[in-house]
Amino acid sequence: MSVEPDSPMEGTPLIKPSSVDHELHEAVVDACRSVYDPEIPVNIFDLGLIYTIEISDENDVKIIMTLTAPGCPVAGEMPGWVVDAISVVPGVRHVDVDLVWEPQWGMDMMSDEARLELGFM
Template sequence: MTQNEGEPLVAPSSTDHPLYGDIVEACRTVYDPEIPVNIFDLGLIYRISIDDESNVEIDMTLTAPGCPVAGEMPGWVAEAVEPLPGVKTVNVQLVWEPPWGMDKLSEEARLELGFI
């Protein structure tokens, strides 16, 4: 795989990777403190990549750049994923492109927030 400037070194994993479902569920245990919905269903997780040695890279964003927990939330995600059996390392990167919007909400999040 070639790398263009600003692109991650690890390609996104397919959703059928054995660890993918557990990582998603771990991300669902992390909540934005201002919104009563987990960060996965909020659409804040943009990429989960798992290499052949079970090193995990996650790109995530926040609902707003000025989010008061911007410095803490990537650590919360790493702390949720690191203890999973089979995970070797976890690197969580905060990204701002594309910007988060309400269109990223899952159907479950829309229902929880009363948009459906």
Template sequence: MTEESPDKKDFVAAPAPNEQVLTQAPPKPPRARVEDVVEDAVETPKETMERKRDYLEGFLQKKPKQAGPGGAGGELQEAVVSALKEIYDPEIPVNIYDLGLIYGVEVDDESDVTVTMTLTTPHCPVAETMPGEVELRAASVPGVRDAEVNLVWDPPWGPDKMTDEARLELGML
């Protein structure tokens, strides 16, 4: 066996054609120093504590685009909801929308309105007249071609369906 001389190197693989060969190590980037900070960029304590502009502000205020009169958030649907908010439960001094009796208001492309609602109980004194009044009120909104009310009992109405405004009005908050 022969001894290798100290100046003799072992085999070194050649770099691939797409690799860059560095003969020297790249210079280190300069370290950041406190003195290098620009004085104009430093916020005062008051500026730090103030609330910054909410980046979602414009997004949350934007209304959905409507292709026609129907759909959630449409002008016709909002008008029907406003009309339904004028109907009050005869036993409770809260409108039926805030009371949670209206489960849904749908407006289709032909401006037909379908209101899905319930009553507080099946034995409600206005069980026979309330759906008819809701249908008349929804049909009387300008732009509505026809209105229909679907009276459902499932899911049953409960106080949890009321809005916070209704709870406040009834002293439940």
């Protein structure tokens, strides 16, 4: 049995873990929570659109995120909003945002707070 070269190896997480132990992690999460999808009254972090927050030892931040759907009207703008929000966090040197479509976003990725706000709980 061969493995497709672009497919992850079995057991590899679909979403790369975040740098939760970095001293800037909470401030970056708070910055992500300041960005809202204009069609949904919940911030993008609690919606589950932020897959990974990776922070280097040099305080460079890489965000891997998605949108609720590929046809989202703000697809071209949302990554810039995230860069703008995180760039002003004291200590952050550089921000890079990668927009991905795999794994596909689903309502199960929302936080309990988001589900409650949207009436799903």
